[in-house]
Amino acid sequence: MFDVSFTELMLIGVIALIVIGPERLPKVARTIGHLVGRAQRYVGDVKSDIQREMDLNELSNLKGQMEDAAKSVKSSMEDATSSLKAPLDEAQKALKEASASVENLVDSAKADLNAKDSATDSKPEEFIPQPLTEPPTESANTAAEPAPETSEPASGDPDTLPLPGFTDTNKTKTGTPT
Structure with missing residues (x-):
């Protein structure tokens, strides 16, 4: 703070020492030390208050910057939401129109069917779905009934089975290969 050199302090x-005297000089030095300490604490408090304010x-x-950034993010999210909502609303509207169209077609088909029924006065046959059955497996055939054995396969090759509707072109009408 003050630019005081060592020689100036000695002076x-x-x-x-001359003015105050040797008896009271330690007491005055102690008091001046306390006052300087209080001044330093006061200056330190003022500095910390200024620093806190800064x-x-x-x-x-x-x-303020964070609030501005949050507002800009919020507005961009609202813009994105509205841009995504518009096609969704259009799709919902188209779906409702298609649903209404399908309902109108179903109603008109029912009306046509009722008109045909009343004209013929006969009840149409109801379609009853039949459960799908799996073809019997080889183990089921052997357990229920043994398969008839043939002495010779139709194609002459023991590893192949003949396909229905196809004839072997290697055999002639007499049964001998050409």
């Missing part, structure tokens, strides 16, 4: 100490201003500026 002040010698003058204080930090508070920086925090409030930062808070």
